[in-house]
Amino acid sequence: MSTALITRLASWNLGYSYQLQQLRMVHIKKIVPQLFPSLEERLRAMDKTLKDPELYKPVNIGLPQPKLSRREEVRKRMEHQKKMKENKELEKLSRKRLLNIPMEEVEATWEVTSGPHHLCNLAEHYGIFKDLFGLAYFVPRVPLKISFDYDEEMVTPVYAGNFIKPREAQLPPEVNYNSNEDTLWTLVLTNPDGHLVDNEAEYLHWFIGNIPGNKVSEGEVVCDYLRPLPPRGTGYHRFVFILYKQEKHVDFSSLKRDLPCHSLEQRTFKTYDFYRDFQDELTPAGIAFFQSDWDSSLKEFFHGTLKMREPSFEFEFPEPYLAPQKFFPKKRFFQMYLDMHRDPKEIQKEILLKRLKKIHPFQKEPELLPFPAAVPLPVDMPRWMKIEARKERVGIGKYRNLFRGNHRPRDEDRTL
Known part of the structure; x- marks a missing residue:
């Protein structure tokens, strides 16, 4: 094989490997995720006290701490420990779990120490x-x-x-x-x-x-x-x-x-x-x-x-976001989907009317079923209607206001 051919093949291989390396680098740059700063890093960037710590350094404006001799403090502590160890009566009460600690003295010591x-x-x-x-x-x-x-x-x-x-x-x-x-x-x-x-x-x-x-x-x-x-x-x-x-x-x-x-x-x-x-x-x-x-x-x-009106404040909660209503929502219970896009007052009115139909103004409320979720439903009833009927019986979801006070199904009877 001639030298010119070998030189041409070597240059072609080098060019191909260089192009392949460029493609590989582009591919790697595309798959590397973009790294965002963590919450701690953001808070540190917002903290203005870190720019000049001496300027924002806290200043103690209280009374000075009384200076006590370290040697004298250690000496008193060692004497107290020695005195406690030599007291046989304290050791006996402690072993029998009859020792009473005076909390007043403990509190008084705590107030002047830590x-x-x-x-x-x-x-x-x-x-x-x-x-x-x-x-x-x-x-x-x-x-x-x-x-x-x-x-x-x-x-x-x-x-x-x-x-x-x-x-x-x-x-x-x-x-x-x-x-x-x-x-x-x-x-x-x-x-x-x-x-x-x-x-x-x-x-x-x-x-x-x-x-x-x-x-x-x-x-x-x-x-x-x-x-x-x-x-x-x-x-x-x-x-x-x-x-x-x-x-x-x-x-x-x-x-x-x-x-x-x-x-x-x-x-x-x-x-x-x-x-x-x-x-x-x-x-x-x-x-x-x-x-x-x-x-x-x-x-x-x-x-x-104070001769003034009582001020009262309420928190204005933002309205929950609802995506635009679809004519055929996929993988959604359509009765729950429709309730999401209804006026809550309209739903409350509907539940209230159902409750008023069941009760009498001058009589006791009808007795509850012992196990309302266990009562069988018609076999030919659609599945979505069965779910709504069981919710209405046990009083969960939007049907919670069907029952008042203690006159509602027990928690153990609410298993659907």
Whole structure:
């Protein structure tokens, strides 16, 4: 074979392999799926705090942590453990499962050790620091014990996010905390979720300033107490108690409201602006909060006390999407398909008329069949009619309103 022929065949093979390689690359590019960013990656891209972490770094505005000697703390802990191990009576009670742990002492120890950090994490979880102080936070060094007197026998305490109904918090609560007599404090109760006009504002429910020690009753009433009033349909509202420690006597005359204050407009409040104006005199020291939603007692309060119409909110659900109706739908039960495209009010009217035909206005409703789904149907009845008849007997689907209250087939009798 000549050299020219061999050279020609080699060049042809190289060209063919190159074209085949190009086709293979095009084919591979077509079948490689397009990779979209995950939800975590999208959230990170939207997080503006990652662009400049120092600018958006949270700031602690609370009281400083008391500095304890690590050596002294370890020494006390070792002495306590040694003392417990040498106590034979405790060991004997523990072995017999008769040892009673004093929960009051455990709670008191928790309040001064890990309790403040737990409350800080809870407040951050509920978004309280973000909504009240922006990028600032604080560790509540002063434990707050707050309770509402519902009646002579019942007391409703405030913990950290527990649920309290408005009827249980009609009167000002009893507030207790440990402090020296020569200190001054400020107590503020706000609702960051309930403003009817401005989403960024709050309603001021209570403001007591210049409290000597822990004697809340002797403090200066800047704004009197207002019971929780979450409007109907707005879900749960957060009500936050913030205890501030004062550096000196503070003049709150610019914040004073009418006593009693029954105007929601006058109770408009912003904790962020308030702390910015008084940050040199006040330091957040304690926090407690609860959640509350609407109850029937608020109706009379809005009309009788606030002299206004009761606000009510409803969520407007978007209408479900329905594909254009087809003349011959395939693989669909046509009776269910037709009901999907009917007016729901028309269906309800049809079911109501069926129910009215079965009952008498002055007699008891007819007895139900013991096993309605087991009653045989005519053999020549079409399958779709059998399904509808069984649904009507057991009262499921659109036929649920055929029966009222407990006068309906049992769950174990509804097997079609």
